[in-house]
Amino acid sequence: MIADRARLVAVHEALLGWYARNGRDLPWRRTRDPYAILVSEIMLQQTQVERVRPKFHEFLACFPTFESLARAPAGEVIRRWAPLGYNRRAVRLHAVARTVVERFEGRLPERAEQLRELGGLGSYTANAVACFAFGQAVPVVDTNVRRVLGRLFADLVGLDPPGGRSLERFAAAVLPADRAYEWNQALMDLGATLCTARAPACPSCPMALACVGRPLLAAARSRPAQAAERRATYTTRPPYQRSNRFYRGRIVDQLRLLEPGQSLSLAELARAVGPDPSSKDDAWIADLVDGLRRDGLATIVEDQGETWVALP
Numbered sequence: 001m002i003a004d005r006a007r008l009v010a011v012h013e014a015l016l017g018w019y020a021r022n023g024r025d026l027p028w029r030r031t032r033d034p035y036a037i038l039v040s041e042i043m044l045q046q047t048q049v050e051r052v053r054p055k056f057h058e059f060l061a062c063f064p065t066f067e068s069l070a071r072a073p074a075g076e077v078i079r080r081w082a083p084l085g086y087n088r089r090a091v092r093l094h095a096v097a098r099t100v101v102e103r104f105e106g107r108l109p110e111r112a113e114q115l116r117e118l119g120g121l122g123s124y125t126a127n128a129v130a131c132f133a134f135g136q137a138v139p140v141v142d143t144n145v146r147r148v149l150g151r152l153f154a155d156l157v158g159l160d161p162p163g164g165r166s167l168e169r170f171a172a173a174v175l176p177a178d179r180a181y182e183w184n185q186a187l188m189d190l191g192a193t194l195c196t197a198r199a200p201a202c203p204s205c206p207m208a209l210a211c212v213g214r215p216l217l218a219a220a221r222s223r224p225a226q227a228a229e230r231r232a233t234y235t236t237r238p239p240y241q242r243s244n245r246f247y248r249g250r251i252v253d254q255l256r257l258l259e260p261g262q263s264l265s266l267a268e269l270a271r272a273v274g275p276d277p278s279s280k281d282d283a284w285i286a287d288l289v290d291g292l293r294r295d296g297l298a299t300i301v302e303d304q305g306e307t308w309v310a311l312p
């Protein structure tokens with residue numbers, strides 16, 4: 001179900017007017033270079049804006065074009081990705097750069113469907129690049145946008161709509177085709193600054209009059225017992241410091257310290273990143289290292305009964 005025309009016009013005017021006055025000044029909004037925008041979108045996938053800002057400039061200074069990135073060894077790209085984490089993003093970006101150079105003469109295709117076919121770019125990133133670099137009128141639905149759309153149009157999609165095709169179709173239907181860039185950026189800014197997950201600032205929100213979700217949220221917040229119950233479900237996660245992701249990150253950080261061509265034995269690696277530096281046990285790390293190899297983040301060489309690990 002789609003909102004009626006008058007309602008949509010009111011929502012567009014309120015949000016776009018607010019964005020014109022309050023939109024964040026972000027470096028990737030000052031360019032339409034498809035390469036720079038792709039880099040920013042991949043960096044922003046799991047990292048906050050303020051951590052991405054300096055790295056974005058540094059990374060572009062090292063690798064200013066698809067060609068320069070494609071030419072670089074994977075290990076160098078992984079080195080330059082620090083300290084952003086989620087290092088598989090660096091591997092994916094590098095692979096996309098190679099595809100763009102080999103198959104498209106260094107020029108990114110413009111349409112979201114073509115971008116998805118490159119491999120390595122999901123629906124969100126393909127739409128973001130198609131819209132922000134090439135001006136395509138496609139929706140860009142990340143977690144923040146999903147939440148904001150759910151609240152603004154709670155009567156049509158539900159306060160907490162599941163992501164996926166159906167929400168993307170709805171987002172496309174409410175998109176103002178001639179202002180797609182600003183609209184998508186505005187939804188993101190509203191979700192990042194006012195319409196946050198835990199503390200939506202409804203009294204100061206420019207959308208308060210048009211927002212169907214506002215009274216529903218207020219009613220939900222007045223049910224503290226249920227809220228406490230919801231919070232309790234978050235406490236069952238294992239601590240990050242004992243997770244595989246934590247140790248994978250530490251292993252890659254250790255490999256980054258090596259000069260190109262150097263490697264570390266599995267035993268040295270286990271001592272350097274493990275919970276007990278005096279332990280002689282390195283079996284626990286072998287699976288993690290093999291997983292990193294499969295993800296393109298490490299190379300493994302067996303030599304004289306010893307396992308040696310390095311960046312690719």
Ligand code: SF4
Nearest residue numbers: 195200202205208211
């Ligand atoms: S009024 Fe509240 S719930 Fe609605 S968009 Fe604004 S901050 Fe979000």
